[in-house]
Amino acid sequence: xxxxxxxxxxxxxxxxxxSRPVLADGWKPAHSLLEGQFALEVEExxxxxxxxxxxxxxxxxxxxxxxxxxxxxxxxxxxEGCVITGxxxxxxxxxxxxxxxxxxxxxxxxxxYPGRYSVRIEAFPYLPLEVWLEVTP
Numbered sequence: 514x515x516x517x518x519x520x521x522x523x524x525x526x527x528x529x530x531x532s533r534p535v536l537a538d539g540w541k542p543a544h545s546l547l548e549g550q551f552a553l554e555v556e557e558x559x560x561x562x563x564x565x566x567x568x569x570x571x572x573x574x575x576x577x578x579x580x581x582x583x584x585x586x587x588x589x590x591x592x593e594g595c596v597i598t599g600x601x602x603x604x605x606x607x608x609x610x611x612x613x614x615x616x617x618x619x620x621x622x623x624x625x626y627p628g629r630y631s632v633r634i635e636a637f638p639y640l641p642l643e644v645w646l647e648v649t650p
Contacts, residue, residue, distance in 0.1 A: 519553045520546065525568050526637060527561035565638040580604070580634055580642040588647040594623035595646060597632070604636035624648045 514535045520528045528550065546552060553566055555574060567573045582599040589595050597606075598619045605612050606620060608630060615634075624630060627650045634642045 515558075517555045517558045519555055519559060519564075519566065519574065521551055521553065521566040523549050523551075523568070524637060525566040527559070527564060527566065530555075530558050530561060532558050563640070567638075575638070577638050577640045580636060580639045582634055582642055584644055584646070587644060588649070590649050591624060591627055594621060596621050597634070597644075600634055601636040601639060604634050607633045607635070622646070 515532050516535050518531045518533075520531065522528060551566075553574065559574060563577055564574055565577060567575045580599075580601060582597050585596045585598070586593075587595070596619060600606070600615050600618050600620065602616050602618060604615045606615050607613075608622070622632070624646075627648050630646045630648060632644050632646055634644075
């Protein structure tokens, strides 16, 4: 039989999941937590990328939901641009390695050159969203 411990921070981000056997005499190895880290025993191991700990619900493990942002047009000309709405406040958007925080729920994008661009939106506790934009001359 195995025991599983989720180590997480004050925001609820899962930092790691440790699994260990339950020993017959009840002894279990100790683990040290750094300041600002917390531990939660769970029945099954979990994927840190797919779950978070909801501190507001007294350490409840919750599955992350996808970001439901909307791109008004995934294909457009250089002279047009596009708008992405429904972005959670405090999200980060990454385009071509450049990361920017978005606080107002939307972003207007324009590109100087034609090409195919990957746009990644990340916001805790959501699953990241990646969309591809096709920019034509």
